[in-house]
Amino acid sequence: MKDVHINREPVELYKILKFEGMTESGAEAKIAVASGLVKVNGATETRKRKKIISGDIIMYNNEKMYVRLV
Template identity: 65%
Template sequence: MRDVAITHQPVELYKILKFEGMVRSGGEAKMFIAEGKVLVNGEIETRKRKKIVAGDSIQLFDECIRICLDE
């Protein structure tokens, strides 16, 4: 699991997937989320604009990240 620091919260789920290079584009991120391929805190998440905060974990296929606050 890789830690990812954010400077403000919350951040929308699809944006984190895109900015962290887990997907090639925002459109691809939204597609994977809609298909139920993204887990947030171990649960399938289908809301593209799910608000992500420090402490959340995100998994797409075999890549997993943990969100932390960069203060």
């Protein structure tokens, strides 16, 4: 599981995918979320602007990311 460090809360879901290099662009990240390819805390998430906070677990493309506030 990969740790994702954020310096403020909340952060929009698609931005985490983009900044962590999981997608090549913000547009691609939004499409992935809207298509139901992303899970947050075990549940499929289709809201691209879903607010992510420390402790959330994101799963995309068979990779888990644990969000931590630093």
